Amino acid sequence: MSRVVLLFVCVSLSACSLFQRPFRPEHAPPEESARFEFPLGFPPGEHTFIPGTIAAAVGLAMEDFLPGDAKPPRGATPDEVCLAQRSSYDVLAKALPDDVVLVSFSPKQGACVQEGIALDVGATYAVDVKTWRILAVQR
Secondary structure, X not given: OHHHHHHHHHHHHHHHHHOOOOOOOOOOOHHHHHHOOOOOOOOOOOOOOOOHHHHHHHHHHHHHHOOXXXXXXXXXOHHHHHHOXXXXXXXXXXXXXXXXXXXXXXXXXXXXXXXOOOOOXXXXXXXXOOXXXXXXXXX
């Protein structure tokens, strides 16, 4: 009888993990959102156009490089905490032939570390945008 109960508990707990909601970004409260006014049309001046395949490839690579739910280790240094934030990285992307996009992450100039300290962090990903798989990673 205890095996049946144990099996039921294990199945129930693992089934709960199937019903977790996927990550959704936080939205501002309605009062704060109501204060923001969109300009008429897209503002003139410098802006960046990012094709959909590039944007999706960057998102896929970023989720592998620094998952959205990743936390710095306990007792992390300020630099480690900083490097655990997606906003600390610049992204370089280039579409290649054969439906491959290279995506490279490197720390922003002056972000996280003191001058003179060389960090070997970052990575370059080869993303197959036909099958949406990571082909290779160079660290």
